[in-house]
Amino acid sequence: MNYRRLVGLLVVSFLGCQNYKTVRVKGQDGNPSVYIDPGTSGPNKGVGIESQDIISMTDRIVRDILNQPSIFKGQKPPKVIVDAKYFRNESISVINKNIITDMLRNHLVRSARGRILFLGREYVKMLENQDGGEGVGGKVDVMGGVKKVFEWDYRMGGRITSIHSTNPKTGMRSTFYHFSLELVSAKDGVIVWSGSYDLKKVSREDIIYR
Amino acid sequence: MFVAKEGVVFFLVLVFSFGCAKDVIDISEGPAPGVRVRDSQAPHARVMVDRVVIIDKGLQKWDTKKVEYWPNWLSIFFNGYPENQKNSKIAVEKVGTKKTPVGATGVWAVFRNRTDYPLVIECRVQFFGKNLEPVEGPSAWQKVYLPPQGVSNYKENSITLERIEHFYIEVRSAV
Numbered sequence: 001m002n003y004r005r006l007v008g009l010l011v012v013s014f015l016g017c018q019n020y021k022t023v024r025v026k027g028q029d030g031n032p033s034v035y036i037d038p039g040t041s042g043p044n045k046g047v048g049i050e051s052q053d054i055i056s057m058t059d060r061i062v063r064d065i066l067n068q069p070s071i072f073k074g075q076k077p078p079k080v081i082v083d084a085k086y087f088r089n090e091s092i093s094v095i096n097k098n099i100i101t102d103m104l105r106n107h108l109v110r111s112a113r114g115r116i117l118f119l120g121r122e123y124v125k126m127l128e129n130q131d132g133g134e135g136v137g138g139k140v141d142v143m144g145g146v147k148k149v150f151e152w153d154y155r156m157g158g159r160i161t162s163i164h165s166t167n168p169k170t171g172m173r174s175t176f177y178h179f180s181l182e183l184v185s186a187k188d189g190v191i192v193w194s195g196s197y198d199l200k201k202v203s204r205e206d207i208i209y210r
Numbered sequence: 211m212f213v214a215k216e217g218v219v220f221f222l223v224l225v226f227s228f229g230c231a232k233d234v235i236d237i238s239e240g241p242a243p244g245v246r247v248r249d250s251q252a253p254h255a256r257v258m259v260d261r262v263v264i265i266d267k268g269l270q271k272w273d274t275k276k277v278e279y280w281p282n283w284l285s286i287f288f289n290g291y292p293e294n295q296k297n298s299k300i301a302v303e304k305v306g307t308k309k310t311p312v313g314a315t316g317v318w319a320v321f322r323n324r325t326d327y328p329l330v331i332e333c334r335v336q337f338f339g340k341n342l343e344p345v346e347g348p349s350a351w352q353k354v355y356l357p358p359q360g361v362s363n364y365k366e367n368s369i370t371l372e373r374i375e376h377f378y379i380e381v382r383s384a385v
Contacts, residue, residue: 039351041385052351059350067367165382171269199353 007175046207047175048093057197058103079155091162154183262302266382296339315374316367323356330384333364338376
């Protein structure tokens with residue numbers, strides 16, 4: 001009889017229970033935020049140099065420098081200056097050069113972990129003023145000591161150049177940027193590392209950069 | 211007798227059915243624990259190390275007419291297992307790692323543009339240790355330019371010299 005039918009129905013009802021329904025995650029936004037990822041282009045998409053370009057470029061250059069064996073040839077960690085003094089902006093885009101060199105230096109200092117030493121040439125006045133009683137510098141020849149402290153092995157230089165074109169009929173703008181960065185040896189002026197980063201942007205938007 | 215048995219069966223089915231239909235009570239007190247998601251319907255939802263993953267739905271799917279000359283399951287007899295059933299715009303042809311001269315780890319991936327249009331994609335990599343602990347943060351997104359039907363590659367080196375066992379490359383469309 002119908003015990004088979006009974007067992008069958010029970011099995012079916014059990015199977016029905018086990019057949020759960022998966023609730024899918026809906027790809028909906030969360031709460032609106034004023035913050036956006038600086039590594040991603042925002043709503044203003046122009047042809048100028050933007051945060052995502054600088055972040056991509058500095059990250060690429062830092063990884064390149066730290067994987068460059070010619071910099072680590074000596075027994076001692078090399079002393080390097082990374083600042084904007086010899087970094088020129090010859091492009092059409094308005095940009096504070098320090099944002100690039102500061103990001104590079106910060107990233108390098110954190111990542112190098114003593115493999116490279118970075119000199120704070122910007123803070124030379126800080127060391128010179130130590131004889132005011134704040135530090136230990138007053139005990140010795142301050143200027144001579146400072147000069148010795150700031151002896152460097154390599155210094156970063158470079159420039160940003162660009163080619164810009166505009167179609168007056170359509171208003172379409174196109175800009176090609178070339179970032180060139182180099183490390184120059186203090187001994188003989190030899191370029192021990194050279195890196196470049198290219199990007200080309202096309203847009204009709206008339207974004208103002210400051 | 212038969213009626214009684216049928217009645218018992220229907221009663222039991224009814225009981226099981228009620229047992230299945232549980233009310234969902236929303237308990238809003240307390241934080242929700244962060245948990246890993248295991249879902250048989252989404253087997254690729256977990257972190258797949260040592261692979262390239264395409265996180266952009268726009269790149270994963272490519273709306274075009276799919277021409278099939280035989281049932282899809284038969285393709286295992288012709289060309290191993292069917293590959294890339296999702297009509298992705300890009301194909302990941304090769305992926306690998308290497309040691310750099312200073313002892314860091316480098317990863318590389320070769321992409322092929324399957325479309326007749328230029329594509330710009332962005333890639334980043336994360337490095338993990340033996341126990342899948344993150345060794346360093348994700349790299350910045352780097353653009354890879356793919357000409358129509360063309361091949362290009364992505365290369366990135368780790369910053370740290372620590373022992374790296376695994377990597378995870380993410381790909382998205384450049385915006």
